[in-house]
Amino acid sequence: HLHKIAENVDHFDINQPDKELKLDRKGNSASNRDELDLLVDAFNKLQKQLKLLFSSMEKEVEHRTKELIASKEEAIRANSAKTEFLSQMSHELRTPMNAVLGFAQLLEMDESLNQIQKENAGEILIAGNHLLELINEVLDLSKIESGKPEIILxxxxxxxxxxxxxxxxxxxxxxxxxxxxxxxxxxxxxxxxxxxxxxxxxxxxxxxxxxxxxxxxxxxxxxxxxxxxxxxxxxxxxxxxxxxxxxxxxxxxxxxxxxxxxxxxxxxxxxxxxxxxxxxxxxxxxxxxxxxxxxxxxxxxxxxxx
The missing domain is CATH 3.30.565.10 (Histidine kinase-like ATPase, C-terminal domain)
Structure with a gap:
């Protein structure tokens, strides 16, 4: 009987349907149970608990996997929306900024302006170019993060x-x-x-x-x-x-x-x-x-x- 119990333990498969361990013990009645019967009961109980636990873990893993997939898809959509927004924003900002810089350059070259006015025009150029540089950097980073720049080695x-x-x-x-x-x-x-x-x-x-x-x-x-x-x-x-x-x-x-x-x-x-x-x-x-x-x-x- 001990050999049969050991064999069942050795071949226990968490994925197989419940299969209770039973010993053929002739002459052993319900009122005449010994340690061997208690061991069989304990094994069967443990088997059920393990399968319940495994089933619960499988459901939890499946649930978490679905959540991760949904989160990844949401992150991809958010990143795509961010890239599109930054691209549009940079275009909307650069167009008027280039116009401002163009007029500032014309002012700086205008001979009718006094020195202070020319210096003010120069400051507009410096600030405008700096802002344009920041816009381009943000757009570059966005393109790199989205994998858009095609590198040809x-x-x-x-x-x-x-x-x-x-x-x-x-x-x-x-x-x-x-x-x-x-x-x-x-x-x-x-x-x-x-x-x-x-x-x-x-x-x-x-x-x-x-x-x-x-x-x-x-x-x-x-x-x-x-x-x-x-x-x-x-x-x-x-x-x-x-x-x-x-x-x-x-x-x-x-x-x-x-x-x-x-x-x-x-x-x-x-x-x-x-x-x-x-x-x-x-x-x-x-x-x-x-x-x-x-x-x-x-x-x-x-x-x-x-």
Missing amino acids: EPILIYNVIMESVSLVRPLLEKKNIRLTWDSHKKNNWTISAERFRLKEVIINLLSNAIKYNSNNGEIIINCEVHDDVLRLNISDTGPGLSAEQQQQIFEPFNRAGAENTSIEGAGIGLTITKRLTHLMGGEIGVISNVGSGCCFFVEFKLIEA
């Missing part, structure tokens, strides 16, 4: 893109009298797989950030290094630096780590866009910093055959 000479990016930020460097150090004379053929326009956007974003958070008369250093077929582009500055906690948050959307108590403008999404574009091109991005010692932002891409 091609072999890119990193040297050429750095050169173009430096040329574009040169006026910003001169405005703050920041010295940029880069061994541009050491031309190389390091080639990576990326999209030229987006790679330039990444480098310009990092350079603009280094300029924005740097002090007047500061310095920015650009250098490239290769280890195990991985190219690392470093952009270092002499700004205030970041704490370990700020470094953990710096790539999060709308985070303005390092600029909370300053007059530095921005929405805090430039580095988020930079990180996501880098990842879309198969690269990595990071930062090394200490408070008071500036920052070194870097991007890494695998080298390919030229």
Whole structure:
């Protein structure tokens, strides 16, 4: 009998219909029950309880799964609506803003205006361009989050893109009298797989950030290094630096780590866009910093055959 009980325990299947364990014990009446009968009763009771519990768990899992699917579908719809709204909003804002900027430029060039009036027109231009930049950043982030930007990878000479990016930020460097150090004379053929326009956007974003958070008369250093077929582009500055906690948050959307108590403008999404574009091109991005010692932002891409 013990062998039969052990066999039933061994072959117990939670998915099978209830099948009570019964022992063929001749001469054993209801009034003459012993420990073996109690063991059989306990096994049958346990079997029923386990199946009830399993059935309840299955229903709970099914219910939770339906809730998760519904939540995911709702999140997708909400994200789609947000992207559509931001796209429409940016268009509605950019159209009149471009008109305002156009008139401000005409005013600034108007010879009949006095100096104060021209300065006021210049301030309109600065504020308008800043607002336009914020609108474009929000729209870019929205497009990236919805997976809309189509990245077409091609072999890119990193040297050429750095050169173009430096040329574009040169006026910003001169405005703050920041010295940029880069061994541009050491031309190389390091080639990576990326999209030229987006790679330039990444480098310009990092350079603009280094300029924005740097002090007047500061310095920015650009250098490239290769280890195990991985190219690392470093952009270092002499700004205030970041704490370990700020470094953990710096790539999060709308985070303005390092600029909370300053007059530095921005929405805090430039580095988020930079990180996501880098990842879309198969690269990595990071930062090394200490408070008071500036920052070194870097991007890494695998080298390919030229």
